[in-house]
Amino acid sequence: MKHFFYTTALLFGASGLLFLAPTAASAQDTTPKYSNEFLNIGVGGRALGMGKVQVSLAQDATAGYWNPAGLLNQKAKYDAVLMHSELFSGIVKNDYAAFSMPLDDKSAIGISALRLGVDDIADTRNLINEYGYIQYDQIRYFSVADYAVLLSYARRIGNIEGLKVGANAKIVYRNVGDFANAWGFGIDAGVQYDKNDWHFGLMARDITTTVNAWTINSEKLNPVPGDPTVIPANSTEVTLPRFVLGAARLVKLPGEFTALAAVDLELTTDGQRNTLVSSKLASIDPRAGLEVGFKNLVFLRGGVSNFQKIKAFTNKEEWKMQPSLGVGVALSGLRLDLALSQLAIEKLGGRTQTNNLIVSLGYGIK
Structure with a gap:
């Protein structure tokens, strides 16, 4: 047990040195609070x-x-997961795919791809021509989407049984x-x-912070004549570090039933948020979940998260809190996992909630 706390302390310390400067008050004043928030919605029917x-x-x-450290716990030699969900009555599409495999008995690799997007948005700026007539053939359609690819590596540390570390690029x-x-x-890092x-x-x-460099196409953004819209300039967007600490315990019940209870504490460093524990320096958002299984074949799940005033x-x-329910069959x-979750999409100025049905399919090849 002492090896775990020693490694955890090292990770906290190293990560803290990396983000001390960006999380100073002056940096928080100039950093968007909800940068790359699409990466925090979550993936997988079991998890959600x-x-x-x-x-x-x-x-x-x-x-x-x-x-990524959990890649070394997978039960199959090769594992793949696909997930699809739709938010706001199908307007927003959320897709995810992942694959992982061991390199040897001490290391494993994985790749994950995510997309969150809205398609077929109508651009009607040229709908009315210079003569005042409507021209439907001048409507153009475009998409707004966020993509991410995660390259993962995990490794066991020395001969310390049960201890694993991992990292994502x-x-x-x-x-x-x-x-x-x-x-x-x-x-x-995990x-x-x-x-x-x-x-x-x-x-x-984001222990090194994640910087998005934006390129603006000013020619395409030219407003219609008389529109006072100011065209933005090229800029950068910084995502500050966040930390998630979790603990879980498996309890064997009579009749080949099991119960798995877990708690996570998520700490964000981008300023004061609407969370259970909130300050200008950091905010903490707790969440809890329970999974009851029968013969490792059928699972019933529930959880609470996103405590907010x-x-x-x-x-x-x-x-208020956001409940979630789920079932799974292996x-x-x-593995087929379904979840009904009330997700919170955070944006500048508040949160927007949506009831969401998540379907994920996993397959492990032994």
């Missing part, structure tokens, strides 16, 4: 059904997203039709430790 508590539990190809591409696009690069029925994990996202109709502020290497 449990309230996104996965940093200590991830053990298949989705570990490349939640905690993250490439981000954000696109707004022909009008603007951005490229970004960042690094994530550690997991397993001791009997206990599981612990720590994930440090919301003003009710009575003009009184109340604490048979002969095939």
